[in-house]
Amino acid sequence: xxxxxxxxxxxxxxxxxxxxxxxxxxxxxxxxxxxxxxxxxxxxxxxxxxxxxxxxxxxxxxxxxxxxxxxxxxxxxxxxxxxxxxxxxxxxxxxxxxxxxxxxxxxxxxxxxxxxxxxxxxxxxxxxxxxxxxxxxxxxxxxxxxxxxxxxxxxxxxxxxxxxxxxxxxxxxxxxxxxxxxxxxxxxxxxxxxxxxxxxxxxxxxxxxxxxxxxxxxxxxxxxxxxxxxxxxxxxxxxxxxxxxxxxxxxxxxxxxxxxxxxxxxxxxxxxxxxxxxxxxxxxxxxxxxxxxxxxxxxxxxxxxxxxxxxxxxxxxxxxxxxxxxxxxxxxxxxxxxxxxxxxxxx
Numbered sequence: 001x002x003x004x005x006x007x008x009x010x011x012x013x014x015x016x017x018x019x020x021x022x023x024x025x026x027x028x029x030x031x032x033x034x035x036x037x038x039x040x041x042x043x044x045x046x047x048x049x050x051x052x053x054x055x056x057x058x059x060x061x062x063x064x065x066x067x068x069x070x071x072x073x074x075x076x077x078x079x080x081x082x083x084x085x086x087x088x089x090x091x092x093x094x095x096x097x098x099x100x101x102x103x104x105x106x107x108x109x110x111x112x113x114x115x116x117x118x119x120x121x122x123x124x125x126x127x128x129x130x131x132x133x134x135x136x137x138x139x140x141x142x143x144x145x146x147x148x149x150x151x152x153x154x155x156x157x158x159x160x161x162x163x164x165x166x167x168x169x170x171x172x173x174x175x176x177x178x179x180x181x182x183x184x185x186x187x188x189x190x191x192x193x194x195x196x197x198x199x200x201x202x203x204x205x206x207x208x209x210x211x212x213x214x215x216x217x218x219x220x221x222x223x224x225x226x227x228x229x230x231x232x233x234x235x236x237x238x239x240x241x242x243x244x245x246x247x248x249x250x251x252x253x254x255x256x257x258x259x260x261x262x263x264x265x266x267x268x269x270x271x272x273x274x275x276x277x278x279x280x281x282x283x284x285x286x287x288x289x290x291x292x293x294x295x296x297x298x299x300x301x302x303x304x305x306x307x308x309x310x311x312x313x314x315x316x317x318x319x320x321x322x323x324x325x326x327x328x329x330x331x332x333x334x335x336x337x338x339x340x341x342x343x344x345x346x347x
Contacts, residue, residue: 011077019072023065060334067330074324080317092304093144093160093203095194096171098123099212099242101151101185104176106213106248107261109290116249119213119242120176122290127171130297131164137301140164146197151177152184152218154193160201185214187272188221191237195226198235206235207304209297210276213242215269227276237280238300239273242287 010016100120109122126135133139146160147170158170177183191210198206208230216223230237245268249261270286277284283303287293 009079011079013076015075015077016072018075019069022068022072060338063330063334063337067327067334070323070327070330074320074322074327076320078319078323080319091142091144091203091205092140093146093198093201093206094140094304095146095148095160095198095206095208096127097148097150097190097194097208097210098127098174099151099185099187099190099214100149100174100176101212101214102177102183103185103214103243103266106243106250106264106266108244108248109293111290118176118251120174122293123211123242124171124174126290126293126297128168129294130301131168135294135298137298140301144201144203146194147171147174148190148194148197149174150186150190150193152182152186154186154189156193156197160197184218185212185216186218186221187212187216187276188218188223188226191223191226191230191276192221195230195233195235199233205304206233207282208235208237209240209300210237210273211240211242212273213266213268215267216272223272223276224279227279230276230280235280236282236304237276238282238303239277239284240287240293240296241268241270241273241284242293243268244288 098120104120104123105118107116107118109117109119111117111121112125129135129137131140131145133141141164142162144160144162145164145167146156147158147167148154148156157174158167161167187210190212191208194208194210198208227237243266246266247263248266250264251259252262253259268286270284274284276282283300285296285299287296
């Protein structure tokens, strides 16, 4: 979306060439019609004192020249674009579904400084680039994007919106489940809540990008049933499995306040994630580190691109009246000066 920035442009810039052509014709016309008085030698008038009229005899011609340039600018139709006015056409509705269960505390990913970081922080950085651009990603400026987080329960923390600043604020505020009551991995519930949001929009192309690092442990909400609903709605679900295989380092705070890392086994139901993706026309991919996570979101970005080339995202305000008015004023002033104060002999 970006900040509000006015951009000056010309609707027909090639018409600016009318200025030099008109000036050339004007020069020929004035040369042919210039009055002349015959003298045997210019020395006869060289000693005559100059007056203010002789000093400013060039002014009418200069005013005509400036007027011609301004008229050419008016013909080219200068206009000012308002970049805050965005016309969304053929955009995509994207619901981001992110696991915030306690297993996302595992430190098997890295940050921008290549230092170990937890999984949720790594996801936040990659999703930010996916939404607003960065790391060779163009961003999703013309798309509606929403956010759902889930652990034992699911919460739609940001509605589908073009206000991506609001979305990223919701993403930054997402936290890993703190209590046993909140914890868990309800993939089916997370997907169901996301589909509830997408059901309400009439955008032609709708997708879910669902990321988790664990196995579904909610017997009351079947992920495959939710995937069938997505298929019926025409919503493609891209699933991302996150985390290293076998085991991962998890932080543990000791009684004296020190934080130590202990390796704990990891588990990921890749069969389930594959079934969800394939049944809806999406794709499942696994991210074992930060770089592979970036590549996955970049691949999804390439797959889900709307045909928006050639559309104008600006509302233009025409400015041609201003230079045209000035040109008219200058021409009238030039005519009056030549007819009165700066009138030439023989004219």
